[in-house]
Amino acid sequence: MKKIYFQGTYGAYSHIASKNIDEDAEVIPCKTFDECFEKGTSDPDSRIVVPESNRITGNIGIEYLIFKYRLNIYAEYFQKIEHNLLGTPDSDLRDIKDVYSHAQALSQCSNFIKKNNLIEHVRADTAGSAEMVSSLKDKSKAAIASVLSAETYGLKILKNNIENEKGNLTRFLVMGKNIYQPEFKEEKYITSFLFKLKSKPAALYQSLGGFAINGVNLTKLQSYPEKNSFDSYFFLCDLDGHIEDTKVQKSLEELGLHCEDFHVLGVFEASKTRSKK
Structure with a gap:
């Protein structure tokens, strides 16, 4: 039986999401997100389930841990939130x-x-x-x-249901140490990656040109300062497509020319919930 680690205590929305993702898994709570990522790193056969963003209130704030630990993303899961x-x-x-x-x-x-x-x-x-x-x-x-x-x-x-807006969703990521990506088929995929640009004028503008030229859609592009820095930033990015798709490969190759650091976080099937939102 696989282990799933989540941040919080029993009864948390992360607990609910974990059980919905794999009802047979052993679900184990962690006090902090740091502990959760550490468990995922030290126990390669386990998974962690962490909230990444909320439809209404935005980012949860785990980006620095994604950058630090660089665990592989296996899947995304959208959990309905009813307060x-x-x-x-x-x-x-x-x-x-x-x-x-x-x-x-x-x-x-x-x-x-x-x-x-x-x-x-x-x-x-x-x-x-x-x-x-x-x-x-x-x-x-x-x-x-x-x-x-x-x-x-x-x-x-x-x-029941005292939230301001109905249809509230939180996006969870299923992550782990071992690298895995699905075979390229006729499905909708997301490729997630992080990068840090070389220090030069107009670096971001130049680096994104390859996506436009190759017709690749970026669904997420967010910048975050590196630890203890206000003049050095890394970017988290999601794009529509599988990394084995020729258009995606060409786009990432172009991006790589402008990068000081580049890391693929994962390739996974897009959740069916995306088309319903």
């Missing part, structure tokens, strides 16, 4: 004064929080907030978390 207000078994919505959750969950439920005059408290994760509320046994305190968190920690669902 719920969870309280102690003896509580009622009118009892709640304080609400605890991850910063992004609080932001995604801001309308409900304001409407009910709740005091926000930021915590490391949603499920951990549910676990804390369960242990405090104070009916004035509630957590914003998943239905699984309510079941896991014996809490009462005071209000």
Whole structure:
């Protein structure tokens, strides 16, 4: 049985995503994203499942770890996010004064929080907030978390689906140490890579020309400063296509001429969810 590591505690959305990705896997929580990536590096046969971005609130903030560890990306998975207000078994919505959750969950439920005059408290994760509320046994305190968190920690669902916008999705990446890429067939693929440009004027503009010439679509291009630097940046990029496609190969060869560092993170099938969004 494969192991899947995720950041957070049992009941977290990462836990839900991990079980949906492989219901037979042994799912193991990690306290931090750093620990999660370290486990994926030291245990080559394992997988890690990490949130990369949210449809509403944007990037989660794991880019520096992707750059540091350079684990292979095997797949993407879009998890539907449905937030719920969870309280102690003896509580009622009118009892709640304080609400605890991850910063992004609080932001995604801001309308409900304001409407009910709740005091926000930021915590490391949603499920951990549910676990804390369960242990405090104070009916004035509630957590914003998943239905699984309510079941896991014996809490009462005071209000379902309190997020501002329905159809909220978080994109998760399935990553690991061993390199694998699917055979090039008649499927929709994504090639993910990172690069750092040589220091010269107009380097980014010149480096991207090959994608336009070869008709390759870039779906993601984001820059991040290197550690302890504000004048040296690396880029994370996704493109539509398989790395064995001639157009993609020519584009990446052109890009490589302008790079000081280049690394392919993975080639994987595009999620069917992309066409439904």
